[in-house]
Amino acid sequence: MAIRALIFDRDGVLTYFELAEAAAFFRPLLPISIWEMAQEWQAFGEARGFPTSVDDERRFFAAFWEKERARHSLSPAQHEALLAFDYTQFVRPFADAEAALRQARQAGYRTGVLSNFSLASLDASLHAAGLAESVDAACAATVIGASKPQPAAYDRIAAMLMVEPHECLFFDDEPICVAGAQAAGMYACLVDRRRQDSDVAAGVIHSLEMVPAVIERLAG
Structure with missing residues (x-):
């Protein structure tokens, strides 16, 4: 062999x-917990289709954060902060x-x-x-x-x-x-x-x- x-x-x-750090990032930006946000993210991905390329991933996140902005009546500043989110900083x-x-x-x-x-x-x-x-x-x-x-x-x-x-x-x-x-x-x-x-x-x-x-x- x-x-x-x-x-x-x-x-x-x-x-x-690093879940605790990610939760701290989202806390001032969303009125829901990181677990609830993850459920909304999963449902969005299953409905839309998860991204198959890096370019598609950018569009995916932009569309998801726009949906979250409308769903939770987020401020422009909160929306901008979410658009800048990079999950890799917590890996x-x-x-x-x-x-x-x-x-x-x-x-x-x-x-x-x-x-x-x-x-x-x-x-x-x-x-x-x-x-x-x-x-x-x-x-x-x-x-x-x-x-x-x-x-x-x-x-x-x-x-x-x-x-x-x-x-x-x-x-x-x-x-x-x-x-x-x-x-x-x-x-x-x-x-x-x-x-x-x-x-x-x-x-x-x-x-x-x-x-x-x-x-x-x-x-x-």
């Missing part, structure tokens, strides 16, 4: 969203993420990110988190038209990395997505950051510091 590429989910594996890398990607590249592996993200700006979020320089290819579900655990999503990232699925080792924090990768022919491992330790033999790790141990076990 020869692994040539390591593929990671973004949210919960490489990065997390944070886990402490072990950059090193895991960098060391994988140094060891000769190609690196990819496969996310069920509903926005097109996955690359921008990786740049904001300081991870983009160590990523060879990144796929967001809304852009490629397939989401995990659909086989097409895994096939697409493998093709972008110029490897076959059986040459990939995939890491995700959702069991269904790990199972999807395995069904697509990849080796896969669950990342559960709630755990205090890892069970490499069972395919579960609590930290990306354990990635080399997973590779070593597969090679053995």
Whole structure:
């Protein structure tokens, strides 16, 4: 067995969203909670269609904030502040993420990110988190038209990395997505950051510091 590429989910594996800071940003701008706003955002995206390109994403946000302005009778200043909102400023890398990607590249592996993200700006979020320089290819579900655990999503990232699925080792924090990768022919491992330790033999790790141990076990 020869692994040539390591593929990671973004949210919960490489990065997390600084929710408290985002809530503080929205608090003076909207009369609803960040959770209620997120529900309105989801409903808007499902009705309109989530953006499939960065240009479409700009139009998406402009239309959504205009809808919020009218729905909640926002002031011009509140509306302008929402139009300037950049979610990537609240994306944070886990402490072990950059090193895991960098060391994988140094060891000769190609690196990819496969996310069920509903926005097109996955690359921008990786740049904001300081991870983009160590990523060879990144796929967001809304852009490629397939989401995990659909086989097409895994096939697409493998093709972008110029490897076959059986040459990939995939890491995700959702069991269904790990199972999807395995069904697509990849080796896969669950990342559960709630755990205090890892069970490499069972395919579960609590930290990306354990990635080399997973590779070593597969090679053995």
